[in-house]
Amino acid sequence: KNEVEQSPQNLTAQEGEFITINCSYSVGISALHWLQQHPGGGIVSLFMLSSGKKKHGRLIATINIQEKHSSLHITASHPRDSAVYICAVLDARQLTFGSGTQLTVLP
């Protein structure tokens, strides 16, 4: 079973800062999800990627398949970005989840 590790577990930033959240996994995968969860529970899929880089607004996700590593970057962070960010790896139609990164962006 894949081991998925995220870092940091908690992150506090000032509004406007550039933020990076890291994810590493132990076994080859078919794709990797970045998920966002706001207080109240709902989980939203931000990205699903299997190679290279994807960008959506201020969010950028990269993956290095050889190094088994992915990063989620947030540029010009804003208090509304405060949430838990979860990395999940897809293997044989199932997801294995990281423990999540609690991000707090202060105004």
Next chain:
Amino acid sequence: DVKVTQSSRYLVKRTGEKVFLECVQDMDHENMFWYRQDPGLGLRLIYFSYDVKMKEKGDIPEGYSVSREKKERFSLILESASTNQTSMYLCASSSPTSGFEQFFGPGTRLTVL
């Protein structure tokens, strides 16, 4: 947009009660999943289904069962609720046509007293 709905956002039940959690998706997805989420333990897979009337155990199936009689609906059943089943329950669905990207419902926060 894919829409995954769950029957309740909040539910309070008593120990020993039979509990039904319903999940419905409107995008004709083949795959459906039930997870529970607990502080410090993250998301854990309870059961999943790749087709109607098909079900497979996930990592923590004990104390739960599921039913998938129609493609769009996946039900999680707690036969006799216990306090250690107090948790957030999340349903998700996916399809090969969307690269198996999983789409999540809003979650049901279940409290068992």
